[in-house]
Amino acid sequence: MMTLAWPRLPRLETAVARTLLLGWVLARVADAEGSPARAYNLTWKSTNFKTILEWEPKPINYVYTVQISSALRDWKSICFSITVTECDLTNEIVQDVRQTYLARVISLMPNNTGFVEDARYRNSPEFTPYLETKLGLPKIASFKQVGTKLNVTVHDTQTLVRSNGTFLSLRDIFGKNLNYILYYWKASTTGKKTAVTNTNEFLIDVEKGQDYCFLVQALIPSRKVNKKSPESMTVCTRHEKGVFREMFFIVGLVILVIIIIVVLSLFLHKCRKARAKQGGKENSPLNIA
Secondary structure, X not given: OOOOOOOOOOHHHHHHHHHHHXXXXXXHHHHXXXXXXXXXXXEEEEEOOEEEEEEEOOOOOOEXXXXXXXXXXXXXXXXXXXXXXXXXXXXXXXXXXXXXXXXXXXXXXXXXXXXXXXXXXXXXXXXXXXXXXXXXXXXXXXXXXXXXEEEEEEOOOEEEEEEOOEEEEHHHHHHHHOXXXXXXXXXXXXXXXXXXXXXXXXXXXXXXOOOEEEEEEEEOOOOOOXXXXXXXXXXXXXXXXXXXXXXXXXXXXXXXXXXXXXXXXXXXXXXXXXXHHHHHHHHXXXXXX
């Protein structure tokens, strides 16, 4: 049985083929080295709907352009030909915070500011502001303790979300879904008690004459992520009526002493003047008619 054998290439043709293959490989490597790097680690950073997209790496000899889209819109370019690794997308997401958004970071050479078919880009994770933006640090607007009642009011944080030209607060956006937790304790102890409200006010029972410390934390119970805000600064009540009464007594006593000294000084001064006049009359010569 005859076997077919592939004809051997002459040594010259083999050398040419190897040279061409090596040249092709080197060309591809050179092309890759001259291309911009694809962005990675795309991350949404959002607090109270202030939203920034961050990514890596820092660009070298190339630029980035960022685009954003939602289910209702086409891709829209926001940050053009930038050399930083972040883009503020707040103005886009506040138009509809319940919408789900997708962003992409496009890597381009400086002389290519448009998006071309072979441009290098990477998509971000999807982001729904209403469900995912973090709750910022709450602030205590005011507090007052009268007898056995402690009233605490939480500041209603304003956001950059607008409706009919008016900026909305967190309460305007989340309504009763926004809760606050009050942690409170006697100033002389460490045992904490809690109270929860879906408004901005607390009215709790406390012991009369006792000082209390407390702080608040925002909460959205229905969320799966970013449910709670950081805790606010701690503030404490002060019962200083006894101190004020004592200070008032001391100040009053000092004022009374000063008045007595002034009156006494005036009286002595008048007495001296009167004596001086009397002594002058006795020493003056008699008039002879």
